[in-house]
Amino acid sequence: MSKEMTIHLKYWKQDGPDARGYFEEYTLDNVNEHMSFLEMLDVLNEELMLKDKAPVEFDYDCREGICGSCNLVINGQAHGPKERVAACQLHMRNYSDGDHITIEPPRAAAFPVIKDLVVDRSAFDRIIEAGGYVSVKTGAAPEANSIPVEQEKANKAFDYATCIGCGACVAACPNASASLFTGAKIAHLNKLPQGEVERTNRVVNMVDQMKEEGFGDCSNYAECEAVCPVGISITAIAEMRKDYIKAVFKGD
Amino acid sequence: MSLDSKVPEGPLTEKWSKHLQDIKLVAPNNKRKYEVIVVGTGLAGGAAAASFAEMGYNVRSFCIQDSARRAHSIAAQGGINAAKNYPNDGDSIWRLFYDTIKGGDYRSREANVYRLAQVSNEIIDQAVAQGVPFAREYGGQLANRSFGGAQVSRTFYAKGQTGQQLLLGAYQAMMRQVHKGNIKYHPRHEMLELVVIDGQAKGIITRDLVSGELKRWEADAVVLATGGYGNVFYLSTNAKNSNVTAAWRAHKKGAYFANPCYVQVHPTCIPVSGDYQSKLTLMSESLRNDGRVWVPKKKGDKRHPNDIPDEERYYYLEERYPSFGNLVPRDVASRNAKNVCDDGYGVGETGLAVYLDFRDAIKRDGKEAVEARYGNLFEMYENIAGDNPYKQPMRIYPAVHYTMGGLWVDYNLMSNIPGLFVAGEANFSDHGANRLGASALMQGLSDGYFVLPYTIGNYLADQAPGKRYGTDHGAFVEAENEAQGQIDKLLNVNGDRTIIDFHRSLGKIVWDKIGIARNEEDLKSAIEEIRELREEFWQNVKVPGDKNNYNKYLEFAGRVADFFELAELMAEDALNRDESAGCHLREEHQTEEGEALRNDEDYSFVAAWEYGGVNGKLEETLHKENLEFEFVELKQRSYK
Missing domain, CATH: 3.10.20.30 (Beta-grasp domain)
Known part of the structure; x- marks a missing residue:
């Protein structure tokens, strides 16, 4: 009983x-x-x-x-x-x-x-709006199997794509950074050939938006990874930073 | 007079392509003069909003959640069907069509289902292009698995989170259009009324769920993609905020509600554990690929399942349905589980559960392979039920999952109110009396990406571009007053029974009497009980707080009020349909094997109900759409 x-x-x-x-x-x-x-x-x-x-x-x-x-x-x-x-x-x-x-x-x-325990997380929507997508025309797409995707890459992309957008990463971070959320979307799309094309612009636009929303920067506390309910890895943040630096030096 | 479904003439395989050639277009420079409201941001609503915006229309998108990404499509686990025939196992558009018609027990519209099968392949193309990370083979090609009601592998999947991935694809496509300014986006807004002017849908009234403010929105067309009504049962696999309100308020404004009695009970859910239970959690049907369903052969056998030897286990689906085995359609699997439990063979604390066992799959393929397929589902099960499915069988029981009924629509997905379109689970259109697994995602995306974007143009082309009545028009004022009146009425009752308490009691009546099996006597008494409880609700409900604030229980109160009316209509419809079909099992009409026995001569129609008000009893008038089968032969379903 x-x-x-x-x-x-x-x-x-x-x-x-x-x-x-x-x-x-x-x-x-x-x-x-x-x-x-x-x-x-x-x-x-x-x-x-x-x-x-x-x-x-x-x-x-x-x-x-x-x-x-x-x-x-x-x-x-x-x-x-x-x-x-x-x-x-x-x-x-x-x-x-x-x-x-x-x-x-x-x-x-x-x-x-x-109110009470309810908060406004619309900042997350605006980060996605800044570039968290593939700019494919809705309604027209090539045959699905025309571009093969390595199984391992597809699995990795999936692991990042499982982010549920709850904001626990922000809550746990001493800097209230949204780096894990933002990095996860960037890493998901960059892993796939469909998303690769826009990787430079995407990372700059999304990271800039994250700053504009008032989220702090990442200082590698890794608290976010520890509380993430779907286990997103902080390698997402590393990838985001690498891409961001590359993009900035490219002059984009 | 039979309702006109507006199905185009010609051979089945050419209807859609011919229709696309015939329907009217809106010129590109005129599209920006039209405004379209889309309520709901699940697969159907999100896809429709993104598609309309891509085409150049001005879109307003509303959802009750704090973000479009949280719509309940996100919880769909198993997969999405398409007739790609990548595994080369003989699949085709015709087979997908045929399986869906047969699975729906010949109570769906042939032409709609064929179109669904036709566009299924384009959905996969679209999703892949968006970056949806579907499962892949080693060679980099897309992987497939099989699902109930089919003998081919046509289901595409992303582990047990296919709905999430497809929804995020649609959401991202939508956010791209928000960024471009083509979609105005309104989360935390609930539609409370439809505005009808000169017989056409021209706008909606919403409540801002944060400030409580009522707002008027005018448009040239309104699309409802607001999901199903499974929460009328209180306990279901639906999200807690899923509701029938938008659809029901449209029904009260004249939109016909079709086949409300068709409710799918999903066979594999985690059983109820107590009165505090707030929802039921589904375990994907894909588990039936590898899991074997059984109960002990001996009644009330309390031994640990691992201690029961094979010869004392009754693998009832495999024995009764040798050709489909554990993969029979959902209605068949649910009824069998209920029957074995009713007969006293159920397991677990309550006796309302059967086993779903992975022992043999783990032995055959190894734990790793099983984990790769179902890892997250096993974890979810362990979190909720508290035991480990790698080591002992899961306990499962049927739960309400999906509603095939919904607002009536024609071939263009337009309701009987011109300008009001209905998509996804909110309409009644494609699944007949039973939906096959992995078909809900297919239908939602088909409606949103590939049907509505064309058919809505056919309607808009006849509307003068840029014509506005203004939100001061009497119809807007009246609709807002109605919404306000209902809110005030709820807050003024000041009774002493909580909303949840009423909802739970309503749900119990609906589950016991309009659930897996129905009969005339039960249905008649359900109607009486629902009326009495509804009466009490309006005398004695306790709604806390005020209206000018965030107030979740006020939201619930309005939704439960609508469920009280819908519940009576469901019973009425189930009573009226004096046959069995798919999920609708009238105990008076069964084959010798206990299968649903249809009566094609008298009931081969869609029951579309017209609202006439509530005066103690709900007044509804029945309209029929006769279902004609030109291309398939009606048969008794058999999965033996």
Whole structure:
């Protein structure tokens, strides 16, 4: 039979981007070990609402670790203590009876708080907009097998392409850098012959946009890699920097 | 009178190409005078927005998520079908077409399905050109695997994240157009009303989910690509924000809702563990390539699965369906799982699960090969269920996954309201009474990249370029008032039962009585129960907070209100369809083997419902589109 626990929660409340935030505390009894972390928050909100208290707002959607909506910082760790899972895939069996859990939004100037644990990550969209694509005309493309792609390269490209855009890398970085996110897209596209063509312009445009959004620079702490729920490697950042320097010296 | 599907004349294989030659075009210099609204940024909506913008139209794109990249298409795991015949196993456009028609149990429109098979190959070309990292063979060519309901390998994939990769491809194509200024992009906006002027769709009302502000948007055409309604069941594999609201509000403005009772229950999901459960997680059908489904031969056998010897295991799919084995279509696999559990052979704590076992695949191909194919799925399973599928079989059970029903559209994907187009899962069009695996991605992208971009021009060509009514027009004012009225009504109930509590109770009725198997008695009582609960909802729901702020539970309240109406229509439709077809199993109509028994003479039609209001009961009028099969012969499906 499944185990039940008492959990002491402390979570961030903030009415809007300019409002002052604060922590609120609540103790939940009967937390089932098979609940996901977000289901535990659902239960919290049900209790709060029945007591006419405001629920805590947080972002979520697929709840299977792929949409990248959830981005909680749990006891100081983006997505919590378990490696390579998003908060929605973290289950309460990773906690013990009587545990204290603090839940915060990611703290970064480029991710302003919308409400409570919900932040604005539109900066990520704008980084992609700056060049995170292949400029192929939508609606017309050559036969798919006309350009062979080495299996190993395709696999590598895939590994970078699995980024879910959650922003845990930013949350974990002491500089609040978006280098892992940006580097992953650049490395994904550059690995493939289809993306190779634009590699020079892409890296310059995306890196410049990242700076413009107010993300910090990378100082090789590698905290981002440690919290990434899909295990994107920081070699992405190395590749991005190499390409950026090359591009700048080329004069593009 | 039968609804006119506007299917072009001529031989099946030439209908689409001939139609492309016949339909009207909009001149390049005129395209920029037209504005098109696209609601939803999944595969269908993202692809459509990118395509329209590429062609030169002005596009406005809306989604409820904080970014277009999060649309629920992202969660599709297994793959996408195309008739490339790269493995040289005898595949062709005809076979893909035929498998899809047969898989849908002859309740889809022949011409649409053929077109889908035709454009399937172009989708793969497009995705590869965008940099979608599909799986490759050693020689650098694209790899394929097989999926349910087919005897060829025609599924393209990117590990277990094919939906993610295809969606990011469409999203990136879209962001490229945002950068060029051809798409105006509005994330965190929810469509609450359709605006109809002189009988044509001319705009929408949205709610800004951050500020709560209602906004009016005018356009020359509106495309809904807002996904399916599986969340009416509360528990489903859909994302938590997936909903029917945009489609249902359009239905309330006159758009017909077709075949709402056709709901696909996916056979391989992680079973329910408790009341707090908020959603169900799918394990890709591709696992059935290598996993063997079984239950113990002895009822209530509580031994550890690894301790049960082969001769005491019942590999029921392999025994009952020798030619398709574990790869029977989804409806067949789901019903069989439910039946063995109902008969007392289920496993796990609840007895509502069967085993999916990889022991033999690991023995045959090695752990590494299995990991290469399904690594991320195994990890996901272990995270959720807490045990290791390399060492013991997975426990799986069917869960609601996809809805074949949706807004009625003609061959041009236009609804009965001129100017309102519907794409992807939100329409009813291509899957009939059951969708085959790896076909949802195909349909979404086909609609978005290769159908709508042409058919929308055919409509726009008849609209005066640049003609605007202005958002002060009475129809906009009225629509905004309706949206506002509903929000105020919800906030003013001030009851004492939470939204989730109501939704969970509604879901239970729908799952128990309009789920895997249906009968007249259950359906009639479901209708009564839904009406009662709906009544209570409007008397006693508790919606927190206010409207001028970020308020997730207010969003949910509006969506659950729509699910309450849809649920009644689903029961009505299931009751009206007094036959079995595909996923719609009426217990009164089964073959001796327990398969769906169709009644082609009386039910070979699409049921398209017209909204007439709610007065205690939901009023709907039935319209029929007769399905004519010119090119395939209707048969009893058999996967034996």
